[in-house]
Amino acid sequence: MGKDLRFAVRMLRRSPGFTILAVVVLALGIGANTAIFSMINAILLQPLPYAHPQQLVQMYETERAPGSYPLSGPDFPDWQRQSKLFAAMTLYNYPHNVNLTGNGAPQQVAMVPAEANFFQVLGVQAALGRMFQPGDSDSVAVLSYAFWKSQFGGARSVLNRAITLDGKSYTIIGVTAAKFRLSGYFNRAQLWRPLPLTAPYLGQRGNHSFSAIGRMKPGVTLAQAQAEISAIAARLAQQYPDSNATTGAKLDLLRDRMVRAPQRASLLTLLGVVALVLLIACANLANMLLARALGRQKEISIRLALGARRSHILRQLLTESVLLSLLGAAFGAMLAWLGIRAVVGLSAFTLPQVNPIAVNGTVLAFTVVLAMVCGILFGLAPALQLSHPRLSDELSGAGTLAGAGRRRRWLSDGLIIAEVALSMLLVVAAGVFMQSFSRLRNSALGVNPNHLLIAQLSLPDARYKSPAVIQFHRTLLARLRALPGITQAATSGSIPLNGESNGYITLPGESTQSKTLVEWVRATPSYFATMQIPLLRGSTYTSADVQAWDHFITAAFGRGGALQLTAAQMASYHLQVVVNQAMADHFWPGRNPLGKRFQGWGTWLTIKGVVGTVAVNQLGEAPWPVTYFPLGNMDTGFYVELRSSLPAAAVTADLRRTVAGIDASLPLYGIQTMDQVAGASVAGEAFQEWLMTGFAALALLLAVAGIYGVMSYLVTARTREIGVRVALGASRSSVLGMVIGRGLRLGIIGIVCGLIAALAAGKLIASQLYQTKPANPVAFILAAGVLLAACVLACYVPALRAARIAPAEALRQN
Numbered sequence: 001m002g003k004d005l006r007f008a009v010r011m012l013r014r015s016p017g018f019t020i021l022a023v024v025v026l027a028l029g030i031g032a033n034t035a036i037f038s039m040i041n042a043i044l045l046q047p048l049p050y051a052h053p054q055q056l057v058q059m060y061e062t063e064r065a066p067g068s069y070p071l072s073g074p075d076f077p078d079w080q081r082q083s084k085l086f087a088a089m090t091l092y093n094y095p096h097n098v099n100l101t102g103n104g105a106p107q108q109v110a111m112v113p114a115e116a117n118f119f120q121v122l123g124v125q126a127a128l129g130r131m132f133q134p135g136d137s138d139s140v141a142v143l144s145y146a147f148w149k150s151q152f153g154g155a156r157s158v159l160n161r162a163i164t165l166d167g168k169s170y171t172i173i174g175v176t177a178a179k180f181r182l183s184g185y186f187n188r189a190q191l192w193r194p195l196p197l198t199a200p201y202l203g204q205r206g207n208h209s210f211s212a213i214g215r216m217k218p219g220v221t222l223a224q225a226q227a228e229i230s231a232i233a234a235r236l237a238q239q240y241p242d243s244n245a246t247t248g249a250k251l252d253l254l255r256d257r258m259v260r261a262p263q264r265a266s267l268l269t270l271l272g273v274v275a276l277v278l279l280i281a282c283a284n285l286a287n288m289l290l291a292r293a294l295g296r297q298k299e300i301s302i303r304l305a306l307g308a309r310r311s312h313i314l315r316q317l318l319t320e321s322v323l324l325s326l327l328g329a330a331f332g333a334m335l336a337w338l339g340i341r342a343v344v345g346l347s348a349f350t351l352p353q354v355n356p357i358a359v360n361g362t363v364l365a366f367t368v369v370l371a372m373v374c375g376i377l378f379g380l381a382p383a384l385q386l387s388h389p390r391l392s393d394e395l396s397g398a399g400t401l402a403g404a405g406r407r408r409r410w411l412s413d414g415l416i417i418a419e420v421a422l423s424m425l426l427v428v429a430a431g432v433f434m435q436s437f438s439r440l441r442n443s444a445l446g447v448n449p450n451h452l453l454i455a456q457l458s459l460p461d462a463r464y465k466s467p468a469v470i471q472f473h474r475t476l477l478a479r480l481r482a483l484p485g486i487t488q489a490a491t492s493g494s495i496p497l498n499g500e501s502n503g504y505i506t507l508p509g510e511s512t513q514s515k516t517l518v519e520w521v522r523a524t525p526s527y528f529a530t531m532q533i534p535l536l537r538g539s540t541y542t543s544a545d546v547q548a549w550d551h552f553i554t555a556a557f558g559r560g561g562a563l564q565l566t567a568a569q570m571a572s573y574h575l576q577v578v579v580n581q582a583m584a585d586h587f588w589p590g591r592n593p594l595g596k597r598f599q600g601w602g603t604w605l606t607i608k609g610v611v612g613t614v615a616v617n618q619l620g621e622a623p624w625p626v627t628y629f630p631l632g633n634m635d636t637g638f639y640v641e642l643r644s645s646l647p648a649a650a651v652t653a654d655l656r657r658t659v660a661g662i663d664a665s666l667p668l669y670g671i672q673t674m675d676q677v678a679g680a681s682v683a684g685e686a687f688q689e690w691l692m693t694g695f696a697a698l699a700l701l702l703a704v705a706g707i708y709g710v711m712s713y714l715v716t717a718r719t720r721e722i723g724v725r726v727a728l729g730a731s732r733s734s735v736l737g738m739v740i741g742r743g744l745r746l747g748i749i750g751i752v753c754g755l756i757a758a759l760a761a762g763k764l765i766a767s768q769l770y771q772t773k774p775a776n777p778v779a780f781i782l783a784a785g786v787l788l789a790a791c792v793l794a795c796y797v798p799a800l801r802a803a804r805i806a807p808a809e810a811l812r813q814n
Contacts (some may be wrong), residue, residue, distance in 0.1 A: 001491040010532050019327075020289065020660050021288070022285055024328075025285060028702070029277055029282070031331070031334075031339065033271075034329075034366070036270050038359055041360075041363055042355040042358070043358060044234045046355045048255055049180070049181070050254075052123065060251075061208060061249055062250050064504070064601075068207045070208040072205055074205040083229065088214070090118045090212065091212050097110060098111045098324070100165055103151070105667070106664075106666065106667040108456075112192050112193075120190070129172070138196055140171050140771045142174045142175070142192040142193075166461060183354050184353065204241060206242075213254065218445050228446045269764070272425060280702045280706075281378075284703075284709070285324070285374075286378040296475070305521050317614075319382075343691075368400060413710075418750070420746065421757060422757075423756075424755060425757045427777075427783040430692045430695075431776070431780075436689075443771075446614030449678055450642055453641070453652065455669070456639055457669075469631070479662070481574060484646050485645055489723075492638060493522035493637075493676065496677070497619070498677070503520060506599040517598065518583065523631055524631050528578075531614075535591070536581060536610045536611060536612060537609060538606060541576055545575070546632070548575055550574050550633050556602070573604070573607070578628040579626065579628070581612070583626060619678065626629075634728070652671055655668060688768070700787075712798045715739060715801055719805060735799070735802050738799075738801075738802075739774065739802045747790075758780070
């Protein structure tokens, strides 16, 4: 084997041009596979970085509408007390923004309230200090590793240091491990504080606002745990019929919840795509080896004539192929390492990254195995051809590749057809994904995103009570409207594509709530004009409506969030709201919704206006019913919307100065244009479309190189024949047409095969497309045109060389 390897190195060094080209082709193909596999390894294959992750489940509640919902706080202690199959459960809330002051410039940080056993349930250890323990007050904090490094420089002296968050002092007791992560929205968490399981913190029964993770006891199956938790939910429904009559429970393995079905499908689609790219690269290399065989036939024939065994020749040739593939894999791994850094940045908010995406030992082992397989795959057919020459022809000098090779030509043609077919399949897929993404990105948003700036503010509860909150909103908007270039200003509790609050309503005469969720949006009266949401009927709410809602919210919920009125007292209020067209169409189809009443928030609401429908959670979604009501005295966290003719940077500077002029301790965060918000909402689709297009372009490049190589080989092999044709009177245009025609015939066959394959494979990606059919005529026609043009381009240079062959020189060749 060592002798074969040394000989292979010597042979590759003798042909540096061929070796470099082959290594580049393989590096591109193997590098793409390595990069995508590193993502799949981190997201789908590696266990979660928690103790015994197979025992962990995400816990949800269910309601009438399909899907899973956050947990109602007061239900959780009942689950804990009644469960026998769980070793432990832990409750935590979503990250909320708090103001960090006293440590340089004021800034916003994301804090997660979590039960004291949270880190213990996950089996997470501290990198510094300790995690929460039972009995800890809610005035201690644990820092994320990244926040500790960025904010405190990784100083160990941070332990027992006090920090001020929203005006309240917290003592730092620990730092999470560097590898500790949760998926999705929770990845932005920078600090953690204990969540006491007491009434003020858990809120009202029936309000779904918490997340929970449970650890099943060893040996307990998901089905057993689900049966138990469903039985507990059924008992709570009987015990609390007003709030829990329709509430169920649902469990998912934590891994399954962190990696959703669309993300899994996207990753597997990309793996299939790069596998096709690698097949194209292998076909390309096989053809290059066949062309290279032109100069090695006599060498192999002499060795066989001198007694070398065919098996030894075959092993020698396969060793060269595998060595080439390993060299390509080495450079491919480096390309993958560079590519992953870009991919991770692009996919930071679209793919779960609980485990770091990296070229680690597992990925390198995959790359080596893949290289070995590829080396055999693209090297076997040429090796078999070369190890079985016709010795009499070769030793007599008659064994040119042209003369040896009807079978070899068929093999070469077949490889080209396969390359074109696979490239056609990928170009069609890229075209379909591009069209799907274009339709999704341009789907109705419902607002005018141009010249619209969004920012966020959070008022500390300790310093801003009810009158102060209302006064802050009024002062801020008045000062912003006075600025030159600001045409509209508003504040709201949520914005399009960032839905935050929803619930059910009850229509008059019905004893049960509707089965359709309604989104609640709190906003100032100027919100509709600022966002340019059209008023279709009636009017928007006025200052009198704002005062009525403030009075109701203060009386009903106070400052703590707990309900303070009886059901009869709640129902005595009559408040005005604005609804969107989607809600009017759903609940009052074909009727005038103005003046219609429904019950929500425990009181009766009357519709005074209808506005256009806006995308609530994501572009392309089915229209959501939305109810708008005034922003009030409990809204300490909110968005600021500014419409201006000025550049975004100038508006941002004015906004910062205005906020600082009111309260210098308030940091402004989440600053972005509405266009950027819309772009972020489809970042996952954009990421997939970007990769699909890039891989399709790579496949096309490899196919062009393959066709060019085969046509060049054809011209070389048939130089004498072409010279004879020219000597006998063939025109240069006919020679040009002969070479291009042969390439086009192969290309057209490949295109047809690719079209058939694309039609067959369409159903595999149908679920990932938006308002686009996989069998898309436009994509098919454009892809066929691109492939035909590529074939002509690849054939033209070899054809031009053939047309310029001098007969006398050609006839002198053997």
